[in-house]
Amino acid sequence: MNLLSVSHLHVNFHMKKQELAALIDVSFTLNRGERIAIVGESGAGKSILGFSIVNLIGKPGYIESGSIKLENKELTTMNLRQLQEVRGKRIAMIFQDPMMTLNPVLTIGDQLVETIRSHTKISYKDARNIAIEKLHNVQIASPEKRFDQYPHELSGGMRQRVIIASVLLLNPDIIIADEPTTALDVTIQAEILQLLLAICRDNGVALILISHDLGVVSKVAERTLVMYAGHIVEEGPTLEIINDPQHPYTQGLLNALPQMTLPGQRLNQIQGSMPSLTERPSGCAFHPRCPYATQKPQFIYNGVSTVACFIIEDMLNEFSENEKEAL
């Protein structure tokens, strides 16, 4: 049984003049203890997907149709009280900027204790002990001292550790991490990623890592979804996607990385940029930038006459394959 299954999810933004589709027919599943990654460039809809799982998309966005099931509970139709049972307890979220996530006027300890006590009936002292234990788990030196400090007294890497600790407080089944290391330096990033990986492995927590960095993804995730303009365009085991990408966009994305070209050579760029919500192209969303896109169906000869139609083309291809098999 899948822990989380998202099927045919459509998320729209309701604007004055039009409905803008941010997510179009997104489906995927997540098993217990599995680590998946959602990759894509800005505007692909990966953060919206992360937010909509815990129903955090605010107005004017809304889930238009589709279902998100946690085990057998439907999340899209839950009311606020039911959602609060899920948020934090079952599905926790790590955001990009650790300074924005922590409240600057409360001490680290207050914020951690508040999180525990708002979900479970427990004394302050017990909550404090749990918080310090979790701070210790995320390798923060002298957690008792840090407990009474304010976020501004910690460095960026430390703050992200505190957030990981706060996420662990309620022992969730799923952690959604939205670009958790983008604001950090490479050396700190490596540490945080290792920590996240260790925590997921040790506690059997499933992870949804949202990232634009394929290098980061390859270190953490077992399975990868590639998103483009609101669609999932490719899904597969991470190593397969990196070593043998199928979709032209994934190929382009990987080929654009500097390490794919010899030093000093021109990089393989993808022409153009991601279309914005208002100008999503018709047909395949990637076609304006795709090197293999065909404008219109080619004329093909079916033995008697020539026809320009994708349907006929497919049928003919199928037919010739069947013929080959028969032979």
Added chain:
Amino acid sequence: MATPLIQISGLEKAFTTKESWLGQWRLHQGKLTRHKDSVHALNGVNLTVNQGETLCVVGETGCGKSTLARVIMGLTKPSAGEIHYLDQRIDQLNDRQRMFFRRRMQMVFQNPYASLNPRMTVYQTLSEPISFHNPQLSQSHVDEKIDELLESVGISASSSDRYPHEFSGGQRQRISLARALSVEPDFIVADEPLSALDVSVQAQVLNLMMDKQEERNLSYLFITHDLAVVEHFATRVAVMYLGRVCELAPTATLFSSPKHPYTQALLSAIPRLDSNTAQPIRLIGEVPTPTEKPIGCVFQARCPYANQRCYESSPAMTLQSDGSSVACHAIEEGRL
């Protein structure tokens, strides 16, 4: 032999932290003394940028790489040290004297959303520097030049009356580059020009920068924390830590045999696509804020090889047999 275009020697920059007059008094050995705290962003940087090369400066947040860029451009005055452009000293010039060098040196900033004036059309953004530095040019010549510039960075000349917000991030960064190129400089300082851009767009801008370099024999001082870009783009790499250059080497040498313990840790931390890379070398602690002028090696607090000498005297850059220069006692003594 490469000719040096920019020479920097012993460059220092300290920023005084704002504190009230009362807060400046400290009890020191039984006496009240007035003491101003300052952050030492640059502590004796020596660098040379040769003509036609790309010198990449890498390092973590707070190592002083952006300060270096700003000091070279004259946006902040250095506390000590000298900067030479060819054989002219440029760090003590007043605005009028600097004018000539503003044409020769230009800068591209990190965030294309903030570095273009939102109230100026692309035409205005580009025509201002051109007609300011070339007052003799007629209006039609200026127009011609702008069209040419825009086309050369891959933006259609017909969109010159549009405002920055109508362009995507990559296009905006190309407009920034066009603005820098508009006065035909020899030297461009680029401060993290790619970090606000997506991978596929990053490649477009990087390609453009390489094309322009070839076309105009430009020299770049390229500041970044993205080591994959550095490996691809740089001629030489300078690794900075706490306001000092700790390793300077040709790109291929640096990536194949990093010498300084910090460089080794930095390189091992890049998340690479191939899965069988070694575990990253873990550095203890984080980059400290240099409020005191460092005594000894700047990296001593996090260095696994530090000994007594590292705490006492600061290592000098020494040339290694393979052309790289490293500032490290452990390497000098053969302990590493």
